[in-house]
Amino acid sequence: xxxxxxxxxxxxxxxxxxxxxxxxxxxxxxxxxxxxxxxxxxxxxxxxxxxxxxxxxxxxxxxxxxxxxxxxxxxxxxxxxxxxxxxxxxxxxxxxxxxxxxxxxxxxxxxxxxxxxxxxxxxxxxxxxxxxxxxxxxxxxxxxxxxxxxxxxxxxxxxxxxxxxxxxxxxxxxxxxxxxxxxxxxxxxxxxxxxxxxxxxxxxxxxxxxxxxxxxxxxxxxxxxxxxxxxxxxxxxxxxxxxxxxxxxxxxxxxxxxxxxxxxxxxxxxxxxxxxxxxxxxxxxxxxxxxxxxxxxxxxxxxxxxxxxxxxxxxxxxxxxxxxxxxxxxxxxxxxxxxxxxxxxxxxxxxxxxxxxxxxxxxxxxxxxxxxxxxxxxxxxxxxxxxxxxxxxxxxxxxxxxxxxxxxxxxxxxxxxxxxxxxxxxxxxxxxxxxxxxxxxxxxxxxxxxxxxxxxxxxxxxxxxxxxxxxxxxxxxxxxxxxxxxxxxxxxxxxxxxxxxxxxxxxxxxxxxxxxxxxxxxxxxxxxxxxxxxxxxxxxxxxxxxxxxxxxxxxxxxxxxxxxxxxxxxxxxxxxxxxxxxxxxxxxxxxxxxx
Numbered sequence: 001x002x003x004x005x006x007x008x009x010x011x012x013x014x015x016x017x018x019x020x021x022x023x024x025x026x027x028x029x030x031x032x033x034x035x036x037x038x039x040x041x042x043x044x045x046x047x048x049x050x051x052x053x054x055x056x057x058x059x060x061x062x063x064x065x066x067x068x069x070x071x072x073x074x075x076x077x078x079x080x081x082x083x084x085x086x087x088x089x090x091x092x093x094x095x096x097x098x099x100x101x102x103x104x105x106x107x108x109x110x111x112x113x114x115x116x117x118x119x120x121x122x123x124x125x126x127x128x129x130x131x132x133x134x135x136x137x138x139x140x141x142x143x144x145x146x147x148x149x150x151x152x153x154x155x156x157x158x159x160x161x162x163x164x165x166x167x168x169x170x171x172x173x174x175x176x177x178x179x180x181x182x183x184x185x186x187x188x189x190x191x192x193x194x195x196x197x198x199x200x201x202x203x204x205x206x207x208x209x210x211x212x213x214x215x216x217x218x219x220x221x222x223x224x225x226x227x228x229x230x231x232x233x234x235x236x237x238x239x240x241x242x243x244x245x246x247x248x249x250x251x252x253x254x255x256x257x258x259x260x261x262x263x264x265x266x267x268x269x270x271x272x273x274x275x276x277x278x279x280x281x282x283x284x285x286x287x288x289x290x291x292x293x294x295x296x297x298x299x300x301x302x303x304x305x306x307x308x309x310x311x312x313x314x315x316x317x318x319x320x321x322x323x324x325x326x327x328x329x330x331x332x333x334x335x336x337x338x339x340x341x342x343x344x345x346x347x348x349x350x351x352x353x354x355x356x357x358x359x360x361x362x363x364x365x366x367x368x369x370x371x372x373x374x375x376x377x378x379x380x381x382x383x384x385x386x387x388x389x390x391x392x393x394x395x396x397x398x399x400x401x402x403x404x405x406x407x408x409x410x411x412x413x414x415x416x417x418x419x420x421x422x423x424x425x426x427x428x429x430x431x432x433x434x435x436x437x438x439x440x441x442x443x444x445x446x447x448x449x450x451x452x453x454x455x456x457x458x459x460x461x462x463x464x465x466x467x468x469x470x471x472x473x474x475x476x477x478x479x480x481x482x483x484x485x486x487x488x489x490x491x492x493x494x495x496x497x498x499x500x501x502x503x504x505x506x507x508x509x510x511x512x513x514x515x516x517x518x519x520x521x522x523x524x525x526x527x528x529x530x531x532x533x534x535x536x537x538x539x540x541x542x543x544x545x546x547x548x549x550x551x552x553x554x555x556x557x558x559x560x561x562x563x564x565x566x567x568x569x570x571x572x573x574x575x576x577x578x579x580x581x582x583x584x585x586x587x588x589x590x591x592x593x594x595x
Contacts, residue, residue, distance in 0.1 A: 020049055021260050023057045023133055026229025027252035028237050032205060032245055038064035038126075039203050039250035040075040044083050054091040054438070056134025058083055059254045061146050061201035062126045065174065066247070069123030070113075074179055078106050078128050086132070092344070092407040092438040095132055096188050099141040103128065103178070103186045110179030125179040129160060131199045136259050138199060142187040144177045147207050149215075150191065151198040151223075156216045159191060162204075197256045198223050205247030206240040214239065229253045274362035277320045280304055287359045289318055299324050300331075301432075305368070315368035316354070320361070332362075334432060337439070339364045341408065341431040349399035351419075351429040369427055374415035374480070382487050386518060387556045388424065389484050390549055393477070395425035397546045400473050404542065407437040409468045413476035414457045415483070435468055456489045460533050463493075464502040471535040474542060478530030486515045490531055507533040523552040 023045055031037035043059035046052040060079040064071025082102055089098045106128075113121040127144020138159075140148045145162040163176035176185065198219070207215075218235050222228055233251035240249050277286055279302055284291045289306040292315070296303040299322055306318045325331040342353025342364070354365045372380075374392070381388070396418065403410050412433035419427045455463060459475035462468050482490040490509035509531055512524045526548035532538045539545050 019258070019260055020052055021057065021133065021135065021256070022258035023254055023256050024224065024226050024229060025057070025059055025252070025254040026226045026231075026233060027059070027201075027250070028230060028233035029250035029252075030237055030248065032237075032241060032247060032249045034066070034246075034248055036072060037248050038066060038068075038072045038075055039205070039248040040064075040072075040079045041201070041250050041252040042079040042083050043252060043254065044087070046087070051087065053135070053260070055087055056095075056132050056139075057254065058086060058130060058132045059199065059201055059252045060128070060130040061203060061250060061252050062128045063144065063146050063203040063205075063248065063250070064124075064126040065177065067123075068125045068179075069119065070121065071123060071125055074110050074124035074126035077109075077124075078126055078178060081106060082128070082130060090344075090406050090438070092436045094407060094437045094440065095134060095139040096190075097407065097437075099130065099132070099139065099188065100186050103141060103143065104184060107178045107184045108182065111182050114179050125177050127163075127174070127177050127204075129201050131201065131254065133193060133199070133254060133256055136193055138191040138193050138197075140187075140189045140191065142189075143184065144174060145172075145204045147200075147202050147204075149200040149202065149207075149212075151200065151216070151219055152194065152196070154216060154220065156200075156212050156219070158212070159189060160187065163187075193256050193259060195256060195259050198229075199254045199256075200236075201252040202236070203248060203250040205245050205249040206236055206251055208247075209240040209243040209245040210236065223253070223255050224257055229255060275360055276323050276326055277302075277361045277363060278323070280320075285309060286318075286361060286363070287356075289316070289365070291318070298322070301335075306365075317366040317368055318363055319366065320363040335362070335364075337434065337436065338431045341434050341436070342366065344406065345402055347399060347402045349395050349425065349427050350402060351427060366429075369419045369421070369429060371419040371421045371427070374418040374420055374426065374484075377420045378415060378484055378487075381484075384484060386485065386516070386520065386523075386552070389481070390523075390553045390556070391424045392420060392426045392484070393481050394546065394549045394553070396428075396477055396480070397542055397549065399426065399428050400477065401542045401546075403434065404470045404473070409435040409437070409470060410473050410476075411435050411462070411468045413473060413480065414454055415480060416454075418480075455493045456491060459535070460502050460507055461535055469535065470542070471538050471540070474530050474538055474545065475532075475535075477545070478527045481527055482509065482512060482531065485512055485519065486510075504533040507531075520552040520555055522555075523548055 025043045025045060027041045027043065029037060029039050029041050040062045041060065045057040046055065060082055062075035062078045064075035068074070085102050086098060089102070110124040113124050116122060127146045129140070129142045129146040129148050131148050132139040140159050142148060142160040143163065145164050147162070148159045150157045150159055163174060164172045165175050166172055178184065215236060218239060219232055223232060233253050236251045237249040279297065280286065280291045282291050282293060288309050290309050291304045291306055293305040295305055295317070301322055302320050304318045306316050307313060321331065321335045339353055342351065343355060346352065351369055352367045354367065356365050400410060400413070410428070410431070410433070412430065417428060417430035419429050421427055457476045457479045459468070459472040462472050479490055491507060512519045512527060513521065526539065526545055530538050530545055
């Protein structure tokens with residue numbers, strides 16, 4: 001069946017190759033000589049191109065242990081629930097993380113059922129193996145003694161290892177399965193696919209009774225249609241019965257008939273289906289949008305304040321790429337990815353990208369955000385009250401956590417990309433450098449070495465050429481917090497230019513309490529940790545920093561032990577501090593206050 005285009009695809013269609021993955025599947029399962037079939041198989045090849053590209057095609061097999069009262073329920077539930085939940089999970093999650101979460105959730109459910117004491121619930125234990133074909137990679141997740149094998153050029157190779165051990169030197173017993181223990185280790189592996197590959201999932205009722213060479217012999221001939229795969233799966237199961245199998249028999253197969261591929265010329269043609277608009281001026285119109293004001297114009301992009309023609313006076317933002325980058329696959333992919341991110345995230349502290357269809361031009365429409373950039377806010381508040389800084393930081397951390405939960409790293413947090421709203425909270429307004437873990441391997445262009453703009457907020461490991469992570473964003477937030485409170489960045493790399501150092505000794509900031517004695521010590525320590533050169537020494541989750549921010553807010557709200565700023569230190573100290581921190585005007589103000 002031809003993959004269909006889902007609603008809303010037009011705004012992000014530049015992300016996807018015109019030659020998608022093509023695969024077919026087929027299987028067979030039988031109770032064999034047993035009265036009940038404790039095996040289960042399932043699979044799905046999405047019809048929608050968007051889903052096929054971002055999630056891939058899946059096949060699953062489960063083998064409930066024969067001694068379990070309700071093991072057949074566990075087998076059926078695992079293959080059905082895994083497939084359903086996998087396609088419901090965010091596309092931005094990496095396959096490995098997504099699969100592990102789903103398997104752990106199933107294991108927890110079965111384990112709880114088995115401990116319930118109910119005859120209708122206990123005895124739910126099953127093995128499980130799944131193969132996910134996504135882009136050009138096969139992802140295999142595995143627990144137990146079901147197997148995944150690869151048939152390539154007539155040769156069969158097993159891609160999994162059985163989790164079994166000989167009991168009393170004779171009988172093989174399972175050492176790992178869903179439902180046995182509250183903790184579970186899940187095997188995961190990746191394998192590069194080739195057109196013509198056939199993947200097999202087998203229960204032990206088949207692979208324990210048919211030798212690999214015999215299976216390979218049975219699988220000779222074309223395997224490119226559902227009917228051919230179903231016949232081959234049936235032939236394997238029949239061979240197992242003929243060889244004396246006394247267990248349930250199941251085989252699930254997927255043939256990869258074509259991989260997504262394209263030349264650079266094809267990729268460029270795909271990404272330039274929509275024309276880049278020319279530079280616009282106030283009064284110009286495009287697709288029913290009227291330009292009210294030019295907000296930003298650079299060699300990379302143009303940003304306008306716009307309104308719908310004849311549709312009231314509500315303001316929006318239109319962002320279009322620059323024609324200077326019409327030939328850059330990396331830039332065009334980044335632009336379409338920014339639209340996808342902004343439409344995927346729905347949070348009050350993150351600017352929303354709105355859907356728009358049926359245009360021949362490449363641009364995106366975003367909500368209008370009332371407020372000022374954090375950069376402008378800091379200019380107006382050179383020595384802000386700590387109590388005014390904390391709500392901004394709390395909302396910023398909360399917003400960034402939304403990205404992280406979806407498997408995204410922002411990578412370009414800086415004052416220019418953050419708006420301060422009327423209620424004193426922050427809102428992220430730029431996603432042009434977001435790294436989506438789940439899209440690794442799906443994009444044509446190479447990752448950008450560094451985000452555009454200031455390097456003063458970028459973590460040292462990223463500047464050293466390593467991949468960005470959640471802890472890199474944590475570092476950026478801490479650098480922004482430091483600048484807000486101290487009036488200067490912790491590390492001024494822009495001044496150093498080519499002399500930028502990534503040595504640990506050059507990444508030790510001056511203590512905030514030295515610059516702002518009114519700084520809560522607990523928050524100072526948290527920010528100091530977050531600015532650590534070594535990512536392992538930073539708070540390992542955003543909630544740690546968030547908790548310290550909230551604790552500091554409570555302390556300040558309660559009065560705490562904090563002494564007002566101007567009552568701390570000597571007059572000489574404050575005169576000197578004011579001169580260095582805020583200039584002559586601030587010095588005159590302090591002199592008048594303490595005279």
